Amino acid sequence: MSLCVLEEETFRHCCRLILQQSEQLRDGWSWESVQSVLVASAGADSIQGDIDDEDDDADEGVCTVSEGSSQVLQYEYHILYSCSYSTPVLYFRAFTLGRSLSLQEVWSSVHSNFSFRLQNSPLNTITQQEHPLLGQPFFMLHPCRTEEFMRPVLQVAQDHNRPVNYVLTWLSVVGPMVGLDVPLKYTTSHY
Amino acid sequence: MVACLLCCVVDNRKVSLPLDLGVCVLGIYSLCATGGRSSMADDKDVLRDVWFGxxxxxxxxxxxxxxxxxxxxxxxxxxxxxxxxxxxxxxxxxxxxxxxxxxxxxxxxxxxxxxxxxxxxxxxxxxxxxxxxxxxxxxxxxFKNFPDRDLLHCPSNSVIEAHFMSSIKEADALKHKSQVVNDMQKKDHKQLWMGLQNDKFDQFWAMNRKLMEYPTEEGGFRYIPFRIYQAMSDRPFIQKLFRPISPEGNAHTLGNLLKEMYPTAIPNDGEPKRYQVVIHGIEPLLETPLQWLSEHLSHPDNFLHICVIPTPTD
The missing domain is CATH 3.10.20.620 (Ubiquitin-like (UB roll))
Incomplete structure (x- = not known):
């Protein structure tokens, strides 16, 4: 059971390792600490110090993908930690010519191999949701099946006594479905 | 009781029509609390009053x-x-x-x-x-200039249904590690949604009561599904893990939750109250057990939605 539970501390650690790699690969990931509302809203006399939030951290990456030759789509990806499901969650949005893509347009940019798989499992589909830290509309892949597909991977890693970066492994599964490729270089280095 | 009456007055001033139910919800609960025993019939009335607000x-x-x-x-x-x-x-x-x-x-x-x-x-x-x-x-x-940056699109009721069910699932992940919602059949999920869509209290609660069960020996859910909103904030809401029972075995109250999540919402002794803590239009007593609130004042999506708003100055 505990094998598949991602504690928040582990999530942070995994993200730190990804960031170290990302700095060398220069593919644009950054760590954004969202300040807690508690501090922001409180009067000066009652500030309690930085309040550490369950899910106040997000890894952000922006990458640009060309679609054909005419249209450039810009994707923005956020990796958040869900304390309800104890899993990472991928949020993203996409722009073209300054306007954001609709859900339909996002679906049409998903490769047909993936869209078949996604649509067949309604719980694992792309929906528009409020970004829990920014309050803005984002698309997301629902996390409630994450444990299911992560379990075999983590089991094999454990059986062979191999260290595994949960977040990186997870990202390499869910990322490509929505246009985010994880370079192989991330996994060839030592952790 | 005195604190209760004060709340009722506030609510009455705000609501001129006898439609908002704050008064009776609060009244019933205070009876339970002061009487030292809770009556099932009264609690069922609370669920009805919340539903028909x-x-x-x-x-x-x-x-x-x-x-x-x-x-x-x-x-x-x-x-x-x-x-x-x-x-x-x-x-x-x-x-x-x-x-x-x-x-x-x-x-x-x-x-x-x-x-x-x-x-x-x-x-x-x-x-x-x-x-x-x-x-x-x-x-x-x-009907024009849809604010893409602020609002989710809602092209059909199926989008609302998906959102509603996803909230119920998240709440059950917190309450029962998803065991109850996963054991339900598709038609059971549909019953929850149809109950809300068609405003059928009995249909909804015949199924929803399963989501409100917990092992007696544990005294409550694993975690309480809650969200705390405040008007003047860029951050949409606060949502973290919080248990209904303390490690010492005491019931956590609304006050305990706020103290940890939003301490400025609780007035210091002798200072004027700066914030109102509002659920379903009423200000529940801060001494109210959180588990009771979760079972009775949660929305149909199974989350306890708590609003913290500035106390009116007039």
Whole structure:
């Protein structure tokens, strides 16, 4: 059971390792600490110090993908930690010519191999949701099946006594479905 | 009891019609608390009162919309526990009568310059943005310039259903590690949704009570599904893990939760109260056990939505 539970501390650690790699690969990931509302809203006399939030951290990456030759789509990806499901969650949005893509347009940019798989499992589909830290509309892949597909991977890693970066492994599964490729270089280095 | 009466007065001043139920919910609970024993019948009444809470609302068409003749305002009693886009078909029909089809895009709502997020329960939107204002609640209706950056699109009721079910699933992940919701069949999920969509209290609760069960020896859920909203914040809400029972075995109260999540919401001794802590239009006592609140004052999505708003200065 505990094998598949991602504690928040582990999530942070995994993200730190990804960031170290990302700095060398220069593919644009950054760590954004969202300040807690508690501090922001409180009067000066009652500030309690930085309040550490369950899910106040997000890894952000922006990458640009060309679609054909005419249209450039810009994707923005956020990796958040869900304390309800104890899993990472991928949020993203996409722009073209300054306007954001609709859900339909996002679906049409998903490769047909993936869209078949996604649509067949309604719980694992792309929906528009409020970004829990920014309050803005984002698309997301629902996390409630994450444990299911992560379990075999983590089991094999454990059986062979191999260290595994949960977040990186997870990202390499869910990322490509929505246009985010994880370079192989991330996994060839030592952790 | 005295504290209760004070709350009731506040609520009465705000609500001129006998539609908001704050008074009776609070009254019933205080009876349970002071009597030292809780009666099942009373608690069932609380569920009914929460379910049938209504907000009198006046919908006005945005002035910049192109119309063929003047649009009359439209009045409706909005169910607190439902969603704006689920209960406003009549509003849409009413305004479409005076508009040309080519001038109509996706409908959205605004209150005093703030776009209203349809995916929050109606009662939460009212408590957060319009508490302590005059009724009816005045909402502006738009058919143009959909604010992509602020609002989720809502092309059909199936989007609302997906959102609602996803909240119930998340709540059950917190309460029972998803065991109850996963053991339900598809038709059971449908029953929850249809109950809400068609305003059928008995249909909804026949299924929802399963989501409210917990092992007696544990004294409550694993974690309480809650969200704390505040009006003046960029951050939409606070949501963290919080258990109903302390490690020492005591029941956590609403006050315990706020102290940890939002300490400034609790007044210091001798200082004037700066914030109101509002659930379903009432201010529950801070001594109320959180587990009881979760079972009785949660919205149908199974989350306890708590609004922290500044105390009115007048």
């Amino acid at each position: 209504r907000i009198p609302t006046c919908f006005t068409l945005n002035q910049d919309e192109v119309t063929e003749r003047e649009a009359e305002p439209y009045y409706l009693l909005l169910p607190r526990v439902s969603y704006l886009t689920l209960v406003t078909d009549k509003v849409k029909k009413h305004f479409l009568k005076v508009m040309k089809a080519e001038d109509v895009e996706e409908m959205w709502f605004e209150y005093e310059g703030t776009p209203l997020k349809w995916h929050y329960p109606i009662g939460v939107l009212f408590d957060l943005h319009a508490s302590n204002t005059v009724l009816p609640w005045s909402i502006t209706v738009h």
